[in-house]
Amino acid sequence: MTDTFKHHLELLIACVIYGTVGIYMQQLEDMSIGSIIFYRIFFGLTALLFYLSITRNLGQLALKRKKKYLLLLGILYVLQMFSYYSAIR
Incomplete structure (x- = not known):
């Protein structure tokens, strides 16, 4: 392949x-859209942390630079999910 x-x-x-x-x-x-988004992000983060702890790569989560950029991306992602779920509901 x-x-x-x-x-x-x-x-x-x-x-x-x-x-x-x-x-x-x-x-x-x-369920409200806010609860759905919270649980989706929570379980995704839990799975990601579990995977990184098994592979011993938790150090990759250290925020060294561009913290404001990452925060903005997180906010925009939540807004995108809220808009998407509102549209399909």
Whole structure:
């Protein structure tokens, strides 16, 4: 398997997974959009920390520079998720 094919396959799988969010949103009609976003970010962060602790790469999370840029990216990502979930609900 070439690197190009592998990257395209990973991108395709990520798009399919992200595209199925609407199906799961129907099951979560009782929850507010804020709660859904919180739990999505919380479980994603937990999985990331678990993976980095197993591979002993927790040092990669050290913020050395561009902290304001990273904070802005986080805020924009939450706004994007809020807009997306509001639109499909």
